[in-house]
Amino acid sequence: MNDMTTEWMKDRQVTQPVLQIRNNAGNGILHIQGYGIEDNRPYGFACKYSVPSEMSDWLYTQEDNLYPSLASGGALNIYIRGVVITQYSDGYQISVSGTGGNFDESYVLDLATKKSHIMAMIDWASNNDLLLDVTDTPRPVLDMDGEEVDGTQGVAKTIKHMYEQVTTIPTIGFRWSMMERGIQMEMKGIRMTAKAPACSSIVKREYGVRKGMSKAKTLLCWRMLMGLTGMMIAGEEE
Numbered sequence: 200m201n202d203m204t205t206e207w208m209k210d211r212q213v214t215q216p217v218l219q220i221r222n223n224a225g226n227g228i229l230h231i232q233g234y235g236i237e238d239n240r241p242y243g244f245a246c247k248y249s250v251p252s253e254m255s256d257w258l259y260t261q262e263d264n265l266y267p268s269l270a271s272g273g274a275l276n277i278y279i280r281g282v283v284i285t286q287y288s289d290g291y292q293i294s295v296s297g298t299g300g301n302f303d304e305s306y307v308l309d310l311a312t313k314k315s316h317i318m319a320m321i322d323w324a325s326n327n328d329l330l331l332d333v334t335d336t337p338r339p340v341l342d343m344d345g346e347e348v349d350g351t352q353g354v355a356k357t358i359k360h361m362y363e364q365v366t367t368i369p370t371i372g373f374r375w376s377m378m379e380r381g382i383q384m385e386m387k388g389i390r391m392t393a394k395a396p397a398c399s400s401i402v403k404r405e406y407g408v409r410k411g412m413s414k415a416k417t418l419l420c421w422r423m424l425m426g427l428t429g430m431m432i433a434g435e436e437e
Contacts, residue, residue: 230245232244233245240270284310288338289338386415408421
């Protein structure tokens with residue numbers, strides 16, 4: 200960890216490694232800062248990346264969860280926290296918690312790991328325990344292959360997806376149970392971990408549960424999906 204003073208940390212509102220993204224870096228630009236082990240900045244890491252304009256437009260609309268720049272500090276709060284980089288079995292994604300977005304309560308983007316500056320960010324995050332490792336799980340696809348997952352057709356598609364996970368990922372049942380437990384905890388105002396998205400958000404993002412549902416209804420839907428998947432597996436075994 201770097202040797203920033205207590206006053207410096209208080210001004211930037213940091214106590215441990217964290218990632219944050221500027222909400223107004225410009226059209227098609229993602230400006231990310233990281234507090235932690237010194238890399239290309241005295242406070243840790245910083246870089247700019249090209250992203251779809253839809254993402255930069257969304258960042259500009261975010262008005263909550265804002266913090267000062269790690270470079271300049273001060274009273275101007277223009278950086279969003281709640282940033283998570285996740286490693287899946289088939290790639291990496293970055294997610295930013297906020298209002299709206301392309302996934303429930305967040306904006307999610309695939310990371311192009313062939314680019315050296317992207318891998319530099321991933322490596323820095325990993326070295327600072329900011330990389331969420333779920334390498335036993337495939338990377339989720341936006342809205343299940345780009346379509347709105349809703350109604351009977353959407354449920355059938357989700358059940359097929361979950362069945363495929365059961366047949367290819369030995370530990371997926373444990374992960375599903377942990378997400379069920381996580382949603383129960385969230386209903387009481389408790390998060391399983393601050394480093395990862397809420398379990399209710401993961402269920403909506405990866406399994407097509409409708410956005411805007413309460414946590415209680417999300418839990419009911421998640422239990423229904425697990426139950427239907429179990430029935431499908433039992434039917435195959437008969």
